Amino acid sequence: MRRELRAEWTKLRTEPGAGWLLTALAVLTAAAGAAVCASVTCPAAGCGHDTVRLALAGVQVGQAVAAVLAVLVAGGEYGTGMIRTTLTAMPRRGAVLAAKGAVLTGVTLPAAVLAVLGSLLAGRLVLPGRGFTAAHGHPPLSLADGPTLRAAAGSVLYLALVALLSLGIAFAVRDTAAAIGAVLGLLYASAVLPLMVGDPDWQLVLWRLSPSNAGLSVQATVNLDGLPLGPWAGLGVLVAWTAAALAGGGLLLRVRDA
Amino acid sequence: MAPPRDAPAADRALACDVMETTIEVAGLRKRYGPTLALDGMTFTVTPGRVTGFVGPNGAGKSTTMRVVLGLDAADEGAALVGGRPYRSLRDPLRHVGALLDAGALQPSRTGRNHLLWLAHSQGLGVRRVDEVIDLVGLGPAARRRAGGYSLGMRQRLGIAAALLGDPPILMLDEPFNGLDPEGMVWIRRLLGSLAAEGRAVLVSSHLMSELEDTAGHVVVVGRGRVVADAAVADLIAAASRDRVTLRTSDRAAAMTVLAGVGAAVTVSDRDTVTVSGVPAERVVGLLNAGGVPFSEVAAHRATLEEAYMELTRDAVEFRAASGGAAR
Structure with a gap:
């Protein structure tokens, strides 16, 4: 396993696209969060916004970058045929997937930390100017606040989980474009699907099954009782999706011809 | 049996000579949907000589190589390298060096970095990477993006990758493709010297003439099975x-x-x-x-190409006849 890890790490750091995508993950997440914060106002006390969630809204953009990074850099060897070189050098296929997952997690986590810290900083700078002041019931964002820290840490994990989910799908689908389409469809279409059904029971079920709706409930800091799933239980839904994708992708990788 | 890496050097060399240097393919059968790609493919590659693996396109050469490397699983039969299934080998590139598809690399990575990750996957260092770059004459191009390489340069990079682990067994699929005449001469010499060092070398080609001066032995295949497995001299004598x-x-x-x-x-x-x-x-x-x-009457000396044409034509005719009878 050490050799697989070392080889996959060498591959990733010698792929010029990886650095750009990781930078884009951090910058786009923070920039989108800042833009969302700049678009809302709080003219008086009790305007009812979840400022932490507003500041971290850019994660919904960042997840697309994390997915593209995972599919292109870690899973994109099928387009060139390099997967056959990889599996000739490292015939233990389970170890190859594990090493790719570990290296991908290892680079996504620091980028996600920067993305989240940048988002919170942007929110802290932008929100007071939009009326989110202590006088209106919105103290400045701070990681010293328990729920804010949980939302921040949860968002970092969310981005890493999306990357791993995408890796599993990439190995199941074996085509870059199809894999990116499948991941983005799963993340974004499942988020709006509950809005398209009338029946409230089905709405609730679909919401709870959606990896992005359920997963992003980890960002909530107000009205927790009103959420269909608690913050960590919601992230657990994404964990289940990720585990299923990795298990499915890993199984197919082991049994199929390369 | 003790793993070779822990054995003393002399024992290891002996183990290499006795059992590590063969490719054994026995009764391989493989179906892709409606096509029967391998139909009882059986042969053994012995060390110390270049064995040509020849047949028309679609005869099953690449499929056989993929099965030997554990990339594709055969429906029936067994493929062993040094007596073991490929997928059970630790550091497989130290046992078998293979060139399957020279284009199978990430175009944005430099040739040297491509070799570097391969080296790291086998516990080898950057020194060995620079050695094989010199060996194949890739030179300064090694630090350029592999996506910009000509087919000939990609073949050299692929051969560098195959030689990385200094393996006793080499398996090259169509290595002459895309090479200029100078490259052809170079690779013929290289293959000859690798075999002279006692390695088992299997080289596929769909053009017999490419192998005429290189291979001492040929395995001729058609429609997924072996048509002839003989010394080049014997084949030419038979055709003459x-x-x-x-x-x-x-x-x-x-x-x-x-x-x-x-x-x-x-x-x-x-x-x-x-x-x-x-x-x-x-x-x-x-x-x-x-x-x-x-003015002259002489015993005709057939070329290897003629011998090959005769063999594969027979195979095709036989197939056509038996296929017709079955229906």
Whole structure:
């Protein structure tokens, strides 16, 4: 396993696209969060916004970058045929997937930390100017606040989980474009699907099954009782999706011809 | 058996000689949907010589190599390298060096970095990478993006990757593709010297002529099975049998005389014909009796290409006939 890890790490750091995508993950997440914060106002006390969630809204953009990074850099060897070189050098296929997952997690986590810290900083700078002041019931964002820290840490994990989910799908689908389409469809279409059904029971079920709706409930800091799933239980839904994708992708990788 | 890496050097060398240097393919059968790609493919590659693996496109050469490397699983049969299934090897590139598809790399990575990750996957360092870059003559191009390489440079990079682990067994799929004449000469010499060092070298090609001066032994395949497995010298001798090259200034008269005794005569040049079915002495006798002038009668020496054409044509005809009978 050490050799697989070392080889996959060498591959990733010698792929010029990886650095750009990781930078884009951090910058786009923070920039989108800042833009969302700049678009809302709080003219008086009790305007009812979840400022932490507003500041971290850019994660919904960042997840697309994390997915593209995972599919292109870690899973994109099928387009060139390099997967056959990889599996000739490292015939233990389970170890190859594990090493790719570990290296991908290892680079996504620091980028996600920067993305989240940048988002919170942007929110802290932008929100007071939009009326989110202590006088209106919105103290400045701070990681010293328990729920804010949980939302921040949860968002970092969310981005890493999306990357791993995408890796599993990439190995199941074996085509870059199809894999990116499948991941983005799963993340974004499942988020709006509950809005398209009338029946409230089905709405609730679909919401709870959606990896992005359920997963992003980890960002909530107000009205927790009103959420269909608690913050960590919601992230657990994404964990289940990720585990299923990795298990499915890993199984197919082991049994199929390369 | 002790793993080779822990054994003393002498024991390890011995183990290499005795058991590590063969490819054994036995009864491989593989179906892709409606196509039967391998139909009982069986042969053994022995060390110390270049074995050509020849057959028309679609004969099953690449599929066999993929099965040997554990990339594709055979429906039936077994493929062993050094007596073991490929997927059970630790650091497999130290046992088998393979070039399957020279384009199978990430175009944005430099050639040197491509070799570097491969080296790291086998516990090798950057020194070995620079050694193989020198060995294949990639030179300064190694630090450029592999996506910009010509096909010939990609072949050199692929061969560098195959040599990375200094393996006792080499398996190259169509390594001559895309090489310029200088590259062809280079690779012929390289393959010859690798075999002379005691390695088992299997080289596939769909053009027999590419292997004529390189391979000492050929495995000829057609439609997923072995058609011939023989020394090159024997194949040429078999194809040359009972054929006579005749040089004459009166081709028409010679053909009339020879056709009269049932010999098959084909025109090979303005004043040269190839006669088969009649031994050389009898040809001389007939021409003298008929008063036909000739300047040369010699036993015909077939080229490897001719031998190959004969073998594969038989395979195709046999298949066509048996296929027709089955229906």
